[in-house]
Amino acid sequence: MRVDTGQVFKLEDYRPSEFLIPETKLTFNLHPTKTLVQAELTIRTRSGQPPNAALVLDGDELELRSLAINGKVLDAASYTATPDRLTINELPQADTFTLVIETEIAPEHNKALSGLYRSSGNYTTQCEAEGFRRITYFLDRPDVLSVYTVRLEADSKETPLLLSNGNLVERGPVESGALDSGRHYAVWHDPFPKPSYLFALVGGDLGSIKDSFTTVSGREVELGIYVEHGKEERAAYAMDALKRSMRWDEEVFGREYDLDVFNIVAVSDFNMGAMENKGLNIFNDKYVLADEATATDADYAGIEAVIAHEYFHNWTGNRITCRDWFQLCLKEGLTVFRDHEFSADQRSRAVKRIAEVRGLRAQQFPEDQGPLAHPVRPRRYREINNFYTSTVYEKGSEVVRMIRTILGAEDFRRSMDLYFERHDGDAATIEDFLRVFEEVSGRDLSQFALWYHQAGTPSVQVAMRHDADKREVTLHLEQALAPTPTESRKRLMHIPLQFGLVGQDGRDIAAKPAGDGVEGDVIHLRKRHQTIRFTDVSERPVLSINRGFSAPIMLAMEQTAEDRIFLARHDSDLFARWQALTTLYTQALTQAYRTIRGGGTPEFEPALLALVGDTAGNEALEPAYRALALSLPGEGDIAREIGQTIDPDAILQARNALVLAIGSANADGFAAIYDEMAASGPFSPDAANAGRRSLRNVLLDYLSAPAGDVKRAASQYESATNMTDRAAALAVLAHRQSGSPEAVAALADFESRFRAEPLVIDKWFQIQATVPGTATVDTVRELMRHSGFSIDNPNRVRSLVGTFAAANQTAFHAADGSGYKLFADAVLEVERRNPQVAARIATSFRSWRSLEPGRQDKARQALVAISQHKDLSSDLRDIVERTLA
Numbered sequence: 001m002r003v004d005t006g007q008v009f010k011l012e013d014y015r016p017s018e019f020l021i022p023e024t025k026l027t028f029n030l031h032p033t034k035t036l037v038q039a040e041l042t043i044r045t046r047s048g049q050p051p052n053a054a055l056v057l058d059g060d061e062l063e064l065r066s067l068a069i070n071g072k073v074l075d076a077a078s079y080t081a082t083p084d085r086l087t088i089n090e091l092p093q094a095d096t097f098t099l100v101i102e103t104e105i106a107p108e109h110n111k112a113l114s115g116l117y118r119s120s121g122n123y124t125t126q127c128e129a130e131g132f133r134r135i136t137y138f139l140d141r142p143d144v145l146s147v148y149t150v151r152l153e154a155d156s157k158e159t160p161l162l163l164s165n166g167n168l169v170e171r172g173p174v175e176s177g178a179l180d181s182g183r184h185y186a187v188w189h190d191p192f193p194k195p196s197y198l199f200a201l202v203g204g205d206l207g208s209i210k211d212s213f214t215t216v217s218g219r220e221v222e223l224g225i226y227v228e229h230g231k232e233e234r235a236a237y238a239m240d241a242l243k244r245s246m247r248w249d250e251e252v253f254g255r256e257y258d259l260d261v262f263n264i265v266a267v268s269d270f271n272m273g274a275m276e277n278k279g280l281n282i283f284n285d286k287y288v289l290a291d292e293a294t295a296t297d298a299d300y301a302g303i304e305a306v307i308a309h310e311y312f313h314n315w316t317g318n319r320i321t322c323r324d325w326f327q328l329c330l331k332e333g334l335t336v337f338r339d340h341e342f343s344a345d346q347r348s349r350a351v352k353r354i355a356e357v358r359g360l361r362a363q364q365f366p367e368d369q370g371p372l373a374h375p376v377r378p379r380r381y382r383e384i385n386n387f388y389t390s391t392v393y394e395k396g397s398e399v400v401r402m403i404r405t406i407l408g409a410e411d412f413r414r415s416m417d418l419y420f421e422r423h424d425g426d427a428a429t430i431e432d433f434l435r436v437f438e439e440v441s442g443r444d445l446s447q448f449a450l451w452y453h454q455a456g457t458p459s460v461q462v463a464m465r466h467d468a469d470k471r472e473v474t475l476h477l478e479q480a481l482a483p484t485p486t487e488s489r490k491r492l493m494h495i496p497l498q499f500g501l502v503g504q505d506g507r508d509i510a511a512k513p514a515g516d517g518v519e520g521d522v523i524h525l526r527k528r529h530q531t532i533r534f535t536d537v538s539e540r541p542v543l544s545i546n547r548g549f550s551a552p553i554m555l556a557m558e559q560t561a562e563d564r565i566f567l568a569r570h571d572s573d574l575f576a577r578w579q580a581l582t583t584l585y586t587q588a589l590t591q592a593y594r595t596i597r598g599g600g601t602p603e604f605e606p607a608l609l610a611l612v613g614d615t616a617g618n619e620a621l622e623p624a625y626r627a628l629a630l631s632l633p634g635e636g637d638i639a640r641e642i643g644q645t646i647d648p649d650a651i652l653q654a655r656n657a658l659v660l661a662i663g664s665a666n667a668d669g670f671a672a673i674y675d676e677m678a679a680s681g682p683f684s685p686d687a688a689n690a691g692r693r694s695l696r697n698v699l700l701d702y703l704s705a706p707a708g709d710v711k712r713a714a715s716q717y718e719s720a721t722n723m724t725d726r727a728a729a730l731a732v733l734a735h736r737q738s739g740s741p742e743a744v745a746a747l748a749d750f751e752s753r754f755r756a757e758p759l760v761i762d763k764w765f766q767i768q769a770t771v772p773g774t775a776t777v778d779t780v781r782e783l784m785r786h787s788g789f790s791i792d793n794p795n796r797v798r799s800l801v802g803t804f805a806a807a808n809q810t811a812f813h814a815a816d817g818s819g820y821k822l823f824a825d826a827v828l829e830v831e832r833r834n835p836q837v838a839a840r841i842a843t844s845f846r847s848w849r850s851l852e853p854g855r856q857d858k859a860r861q862a863l864v865a866i867s868q869h870k871d872l873s874s875d876l877r878d879i880v881e882r883t884l885a
């Protein structure tokens with residue numbers, strides 16, 4: 001484990017490497033505890049002159065076996081080797097030389113799951129961001145690109161499968177005189193220069209499914225997905241998603257695949273979702289395996305999105321990579337944008353957009369508003385592993401989306417073409433990226449670039465006035481950006497706001513803007529205060545603004561409830577229609593919260609309850625959309641709206657009260673739609689069928705809210721023929737009717753049915769970890785001792801401990817501090833094995849300062865207890881200290 005040294009890395013300190021490694025030949029002799037790694041590196045000086053400084057290579061927990069330059073073994077006096085660094089002082093007086101390094105590693109003992117590790121009998125690697133230095137000493141930085149040839153050797157019986165990046169060159173038995181050595185080898189060559197973080201190997205015994213894809217220029221690509229034996233059929237959907245992704249990238253971005261093979265390997269112990277290693281993507285099996293009995297519709301959608309995301313990286317990340325880790329958003333923000341667009345094209349654009357925005361508000365907004373806030377392109381870090389954040393990924397994607405909004409689809413595509421043409425083979429920067437859009441469109445994006453450089457979520461206030469006599473509409477807009485931990489002064493942003501003026505008939509009025517600041521249906525807010533006038537408007541319109549969530553901002557608008565109800569019924573922009581309803585919910589919920597805090601009983605406007613009923617039954621809207629329209633803001637969303645001195649118990653009560661009010665006002669209608677949405681015909685994971693299930697399951701939650709109303713959920717649980725319906729019924733029973741005999745029986749049944757399915761048991765953990773109320777603290781403690789739980793497996797840790805802290809506001813924030821204590825102990829236990837996962841889940845403390853004083857105090861104590869531990873990893877210390885600062 002990398003113990004914290006306090007070192008801070010800064011963007012302004014970037015210098016190109018003085019040494020390059022044009023060629024890398026790796027030989028692995030795979031063994032669980034004694035894997036020998038030989039790295040033969042061609043080293044060249046950047047200057048073309050003999051070296052004038054020592055060569056310093058990165059390492060992490062490495063043990064050097066031998067070292068030779070140009071075939072000559074180095075004597076101990078000419079270098080120093082520590083676990084985290086190899087410094088060679090005496091170098092040949094030449095611009096090019098060959099360095100051979102031998103190290104020995106123990107994959108079996110690697111529980112950090114970074115570098116080369118072995119789990120469930122399979123060898124696998126994870127090198128992003130800095131895992132390669134756990135395999136051999138190297139210039140482990142993304143701007144050092146090298147052509148790799150990899151020879152793998154292993155026991156033929158135990159490890160029949162040997163994969164690496166690129167194309168297979170040769171394979172066969174390892175000769176050992178006349179005897180069969182019992183070992184075999186394979187040689188892989190990747191012709192495309194790549195940074196070390198994209199290196200991968202897999203050795204194991206796995207089943208597979210094979211397919212092929214013919215690219216737009218007629219080349220045949222062999223496709224393989226490798227999974228545990230017996231699970232091959234569950235990889236079919238992933239294969240289908242892969243082929244659709246390959247076609248889509250050709251059609252929409254003009255990007256063709258470049259190697260002869262594309263392999264995906266699913267592993268069960270994995271720190272992240274998946275990894276885009278060139279030609280050999282390695283996946284958390286959660287994002288590969290699916291069938292109707294074990295995967296929900298959300299799982300299917302997740303598989304489609306992640307398969308696409310990693311595939312799209314072949315161009316945005318691999319062919320064009322990042323110059324340094326400060327540019328992480330260059331590949332991640334852009335690739336998330338690409339996978340969002342892919343899913344929108346495969347499914348429903350409005351539904352997809354709403355789901356993205358819900359995710360952004362739940363994850364990224366709290367990050368932006370808390371102690372861990374950082375710009376999309378950070379300028380400093382202590383531990384890069386902690387910057388694989390929602391800000392870099394999701395907000396990074398929103399920034400790319402805004403560029404397209406500003407440029408329009410045509411100029412955006414032309415700019416992307418130029419980006420691929422100009423930077424193929426480069427390690428590029430955000431400046432390189434922005435330049436192509438400026439050049440193609442002729443626009444000045446310097447103010448816009450602040451989206452990459454300033455942390456925080458801008459807020460925009462809007463007011464509209466209509467002057468009937470002058471037939472004029474005036475919009476007043478004002479922007480603000482609150483200080484964030486490392487930036488007290490903020491500059492004004494360029495915020496593109498899509499809008500419409502909606503007439504009484506529900507159609508947009510064609511209003512003429514007087515003056516600048518408006519282009520088509522986009523307002524460009526660039527100043528602190530901006531006033532925009534529209535002429536020739538005789539009737540009073542209703543303003544619909546930030547349509548499609550064109551800018552990731554917080555919007556405050558003076559608007560009456562009547563106007564919002566009007567938009568929720570008539571806005572032609574389906575996102576804005578959903579937003580109007582969501583704003584009405586939020587206002588009702590914050591008011592109910594205050595009533596409950598004041599000792600009263602909340603009441604809700606009949607007009608709102610009727611609007612929800614009408615939306616549920618509106619057949620002009622697709623079921624998936626109606627399901628989202630019926631989904632109330634989460635407890636975290638409500639907390640953010642309230643802002644300070646949060647009482648999570650009162651939030652839960654307010655939310656439950658609104659669920660009950662909506663459910664009882666619409667009980668008959670909801671029951672009828674629930675029946676109408678029942679499945680007919682065989683299971684299909686497609687968007688239309690998934691949408692019907694999702695609407696039905698949202699309604700089930702409303703219909704099961706009254707105390708004792710268990711029948712419908714219990715019966716759905718019993719009769720379910722797919723995991724979506726079964727898991728939804730189980731969650732409703734466990735959350736709404738916790739402790740009822742039906743809930744207890746269903747939980748027990750689920751466990752016994754799926755005992756042998758770790759990914760399904762994760763759902764069982766999640767459902768129990770999110771049962772509201774402090775009793776769940778004990779449940780989680782008990783489940784950590786369950787035979788299906790393993791502190792070594794990231795999926796288990798995330799589904800039980802991670803979900804508890806991230807998604808159970810009333811138990812994690814239990815007033816007596818018991819939730820924090822349980823969680824802090826668990827974080828420290830995870831950290832001893834896997835610092836990256838521990839640091840990631842520990843971010844759940846980030847909103848602690850917004851709580852009421854009693855809870856704040858308890859949360860601070862738990863954080864301090866973690867920080868006082870000796871020898872904390874750099875990963876966890878970084879998160880805890882920034883959270884406390």
Ligand SMILES: [Zn+2]
Pocket residue numbers: 309313331332335
């Ligand atoms: Zn990615």
